[in-house]
Amino acid sequence: MTVQENRFDFTAFDADAVLGWYDQHARELPWRARSPELASAYHVFLSELMLQQTVVATVIPYFNEFIRRWPDIHALAAADEDDVLRAWAGLGYYARARNMVKAAREISTAREGRFPQTADELIKLPGVGPYTAGAIAAIAFAKPAVVLDGNIERVLIRFAGIDQPKKLVKNSLAERYLSVLPETRRSDFPQALMDVGAGVCTPKQAKCDICPLAAGCAARRRPNPEDLPVKPEKPAKPVRQGKIYVITNPFNQILMTRRAPTGLLGGMMGFPSSGWDKSHHDQHLLAALADARKIRLPQGFSHIFTHFRADIDVFHIQVSASWQPPENYSWAEVNPDDWPTLFRKAWQQVETFLRYVGGA
DNA sequence: GATGCGTGGAC
DNA sequence: TGTCCAAGCAT
Numbered sequence: 001m002t003v004q005e006n007r008f009d010f011t012a013f014d015a016d017a018v019l020g021w022y023d024q025h026a027r028e029l030p031w032r033a034r035s036p037e038l039a040s041a042y043h044v045f046l047s048e049l050m051l052q053q054t055v056v057a058t059v060i061p062y063f064n065e066f067i068r069r070w071p072d073i074h075a076l077a078a079a080d081e082d083d084v085l086r087a088w089a090g091l092g093y094y095a096r097a098r099n100m101v102k103a104a105r106e107i108s109t110a111r112e113g114r115f116p117q118t119a120d121e122l123i124k125l126p127g128v129g130p131y132t133a134g135a136i137a138a139i140a141f142a143k144p145a146v147v148l149d150g151n152i153e154r155v156l157i158r159f160a161g162i163d164q165p166k167k168l169v170k171n172s173l174a175e176r177y178l179s180v181l182p183e184t185r186r187s188d189f190p191q192a193l194m195d196v197g198a199g200v201c202t203p204k205q206a207k208c209d210i211c212p213l214a215a216g217c218a219a220r221r222r223p224n225p226e227d228l229p230v231k232p233e234k235p236a237k238p239v240r241q242g243k244i245y246v247i248t249n250p251f252n253q254i255l256m257t258r259r260a261p262t263g264l265l266g267g268m269m270g271f272p273s274s275g276w277d278k279s280h281h282d283q284h285l286l287a288a289l290a291d292a293r294k295i296r297l298p299q300g301f302s303h304i305f306t307h308f309r310a311d312i313d314v315f316h317i318q319v320s321a322s323w324q325p326p327e328n329y330s331w332a333e334v335n336p337d338d339w340p341t342l343f344r345k346a347w348q349q350v351e352t353f354l355r356y357v358g359g360a
Numbered sequence: 361g362a363t364g365c366g367t368g369g370a371c
Numbered sequence: 372t373g374t375c376c377a378a379g380c381a382t
Contacts, residue, residue: 050378052377052379053376053380056377093380126380126381131378131380132378149377150377194378262381
């Protein structure tokens, strides 16, 4: 324990330089307050949930739409979960949306809308882990909480020249974070450090010439600062073959079914399919359509998930007005914006095909 | 503690 | 075009 505490040297860390850089270069973001004001906890909460493993540019339009539709924690708590999932469609990691609604309901009801202000309390909320708890406590409430995301970890690891895998040094890094955290501007500090990580000390290019921490940085003295942090090798992505069935009726509606509440694309509406997702089956429906005419679209497509690649063949089935779907399937209007990207792609192929056929 | 969980942009 | 990877969390 003591060995770890002393292993990394941050004595040259210049928090004032980071904050000075931030004063010059801070990005205006919809959820960000202008220092020394603090952003609303609701905005911080919403943005941090969306920002988990997601880049700022992707989050901005979703964040704006969410606060327009659900301007405060009570509005979000009162929202229909399916409306929230549809608004989240395309952002990915859909468990975040479901957890967000749960957390909002806890805060709105059990806490009468008052956010917990410490990381120890915040982390009890669903979807809020060590990073997000620390981020909300620090950014919204200026608490001296540990905020370690991928950016800050990378900046600190490079600064101290730590050439051990992240998972081995995470705890000592948290201690080091608190040791470099300044007494004032505790809300700005983690945001400043994250901005440095996102814009200066990036994974593939450490722009040391413009870095406010360059003076004391160990990685800068190496031939390739980008060699840090050391990363574990990744397993190869398996490929799964699958089929997606776009089934339409004469009323320009499309057949969809609710996916299981957890797991891949959990809780989202999806098209009948087979092969690419072991935990989802449409066997009964497909048996009922065994004799239907299926048109396989010429192209197919590929979709990359986190841990596998799906090579998809797309089939179009047009059923008659009298055909009744089995239980758990329903006709939906064509709203690709409400669907996960996998199904948007499948629809895109059918739409192109139908336009070609219809226009010919 | 390893694994499952999306997506789109940068290069 | 393929590879990498981004403000992580739950189990």
